[in-house]
Amino acid sequence: MNTKQKPAGEGGQNVCSIMKFPVYDMLPVGMANKIPGKKLASLCGYKTTRELQQAISIERLAGAYICSTSQNGGGYFKHTSYAELKHYVTNSRNRALNTLKALSPAYKELKRIEAENEAGEADQSNSTR
Numbered sequence: 001m002n003t004k005q006k007p008a009g010e011g012g013q014n015v016c017s018i019m020k021f022p023v024y025d026m027l028p029v030g031m032a033n034k035i036p037g038k039k040l041a042s043l044c045g046y047k048t049t050r051e052l053q054q055a056i057s058i059e060r061l062a063g064a065y066i067c068s069t070s071q072n073g074g075g076y077f078k079h080t081s082y083a084e085l086k087h088y089v090t091n092s093r094n095r096a097l098n099t100l101k102a103l104s105p106a107y108k109e110l111k112r113i114e115a116e117n118e119a120g121e122a123d124q125s126n127s128t129r
Contacts, residue, residue: 024064034075
């Protein structure tokens with residue numbers, strides 16, 4: 001991957017046309033032509049879909065518009081329209097928000113335990129004086 005990164009939209013160009021994105025370059029165009037992760041991993045030379053997901057994450061963070069869907073067997077694709085990009089963004093955003101909601105009870109319990117531990121440590125330091 002090109003290590004010199006330009007911000008998206010610099011000079012009116014799409015960041016995907018400026019930088020080299022090996023996974024992005026292998027993607028079919030349009031949600032109707034999506035490619036399953038296992039097949040894409042093989043085409044890109046990855047041994048596992050986990051390796052592919054890591055590469056996709058890196059490319060997305062660098063500015064590649066790699067869309068995915070879990071509908072009808074799921075897969076990856078380049079968007080061809082506002083509607084396809086919006087579908088991807090909306091679903092990804094909802095998934096992220098639901099993950100944060102699901103973590104909320106565990107986070108609250110973690111904070112309760114931390115406060116309990118801090119109180120116990122304070123009690124111990126006061127009793128040794």
